[in-house]
Amino acid sequence: MGVFIFIIMKLVIKESQLYRLNSIVQEQLDNNNIVPELEYEIPDLTKVDYKDLNAKQKESYNFQKISGVLADYGYFPIRLSDDWESADFICIKCTTKKFLKVQLKGSFTLDKKYIGKDLYIAFQNKKTGQWYLYPHDYIVKKYTEDKGLENKGSWVKIGYIFNNPPTNYDLSILEPFKL
Numbered sequence: 001m002g003v004f005i006f007i008i009m010k011l012v013i014k015e016s017q018l019y020r021l022n023s024i025v026q027e028q029l030d031n032n033n034i035v036p037e038l039e040y041e042i043p044d045l046t047k048v049d050y051k052d053l054n055a056k057q058k059e060s061y062n063f064q065k066i067s068g069v070l071a072d073y074g075y076f077p078i079r080l081s082d083d084w085e086s087a088d089f090i091c092i093k094c095t096t097k098k099f100l101k102v103q104l105k106g107s108f109t110l111d112k113k114y115i116g117k118d119l120y121i122a123f124q125n126k127k128t129g130q131w132y133l134y135p136h137d138y139i140v141k142k143y144t145e146d147k148g149l150e151n152k153g154s155w156v157k158i159g160y161i162f163n164n165p166p167t168n169y170d171l172s173i174l175e176p177f178k179l
Contacts, residue, residue, distance in 0.1 A: 062104055063089065066122050069131050069179050075100070075117070085118050107164030108174070110140050110149070129167040134177035142173050 053061060067077045075091040084090075087101035104115065105123040114121075119136045143149040147169065154161045163170055 029123070034057060058106070059088070059104065062106070062124065065124065066104065067133060073179065079104070086119055088112055100133075103136075105162070107162045108132075108166040108170050109160065109162040110136065110143060110155070111160035112155075113159065125166055125171075131177055131179040132174050132177050134174055139173060148172075 017079055019176045050058065050059075050061065062080055063077070070077055070091055074094045075095060077089045077091045078089060079089045083103075086103055088104045089102050091102055093099070100120045101118060102120045102122050103109075105121055107123055107126075109123065114136045116137065118135055121136050121139075122131065122133045122159055124131050140149065149155050149161075152161060166174065
């Protein structure tokens with residue numbers, strides 16, 4: 001019952017707003033004004049400073065940024081309300097209809113909890129502005145083969161590594177995954 005009342009209230013509000021708008025337009029037309037003068041509010045178009053955003057705002061900001069970049073490659077991101085299988089969002093490729101599960105990070109990251117989840121990591125190198133989208137498990141394998149990841153202190157102690165900014169080695173293995 002509550003939902004029904006809510007819908008009715010929304011319709012009444014919308015209809016009264018439409019009635020007011022129609023009244024303003026009709027009044028302007030009656031006064032021989034070809035283009036009616038409507039009231040409007042100028043939006044605040046002040047750019048935000050990323051450093052001033054809280055963690056949730058940074059995640060939303062980064063999602064919007066990566067969405068624009070991925071659209072250039074024919075991927076349409078859909079944000080998830082919770083981390084489904086560790087993914088923050090999924091991307092659907094418009095030409096193939098295949099999808100990627102993506103975890104959005106603030107820096108280059110490898111994490112044991114993501115192994116075996118067929119997950120991609122997206123991040124922006126804050127130093128250069130370059131975005132990357134890489135298959136997590138492939139990079140873990142590459143890091144292990146080249147750098148002995150299984151012996152790295154943070155990998156052994158806490159189960160993940162993140163490099164911000166990415167090292168020269170990181171950038172070299174991420175080269176094919178630049179966006």
